[in-house]
Amino acid sequence: MKGRLQAVAVAGLGIGSLMFAWVGAAAAALVTLRKGMTEGAFxxxxxxxxxxxxxxxxxDVGPLCMLLVSAVAAEVLRSSRSWPLALCAAVVGGLVSALILYHSAQDYLAGILATVQPMLDQLQTQSRGQLPQILTGDIAAVIGSSTVLWSGLALMLARWWQALLYNPGGFREEMWSLRLPAVVTVVLVAAMLLFSQAGEVYRFWGVMCLLPLIAAGLSLVHGLVGRLALGRVWLVVFYIALLLFGPLWAVLILAAIVDSWIDIRRRLPTAQ
Incomplete structure (x- = not known):
């Protein structure tokens, strides 16, 4: 925020480091959030x-996709002031990235598939052939899903930085109140169902539509804990359970879908 040179340095060094590419993307997103599209584009x-x-x-195409998608999502958030729309923009960016890669970079996808093939063969042997054969479309889905995830995290980091600088506590309020409109939930669920029925190439592409639902589910949990003044220990227990019990992710997504229709937080009393 001190100047263009500092912003470019942080964004460029982060993107170039691979490990901290999402931090570099967050720096570019922060400039977009604070100063608009013109400065952000620079x-x-x-x-x-x-x-x-x-x-x-x-x-590695990841940093490039992450940088562009997080910048677009930041502009959507800035102009609409809507987290659901911003997260959906990240989903669209991930889908577009996967689509371009699948139709224009088959050699690139095939190279990645060849690199991980020995590990996949080992997993196939351990599962006695029960795992599906991995295709280049699945690799595109993984890259697209990674783009959605890391772009969303970069945008959240940028928004947190912005709140620390100009609106302390604002990021927490936004995250506690994040809730998907019912129409957005319907579109996301419909897209996942369509991808699952579109053939082998697109069988995993619906995973990209899960990020807004997962974010809304986590927001619901944090909002309930805050509203009922339960304390951070409940969040620690919840995240440990989320790591240990896979089916809990499905419950989280289902809770986000239900919340989009009935607004669970509004129906609960506030702790005195």
């Missing part, structure tokens, strides 16, 4: 140089 343009270098020499 930072994104210069951050594209290390992103393209990583793609050319490191054969």
């Amino acid at each position: 930072v994104v343009f210069w951050a594209l140089l290390p992103a393209i270098a990583v793609l050319s020499y490191g054969q």
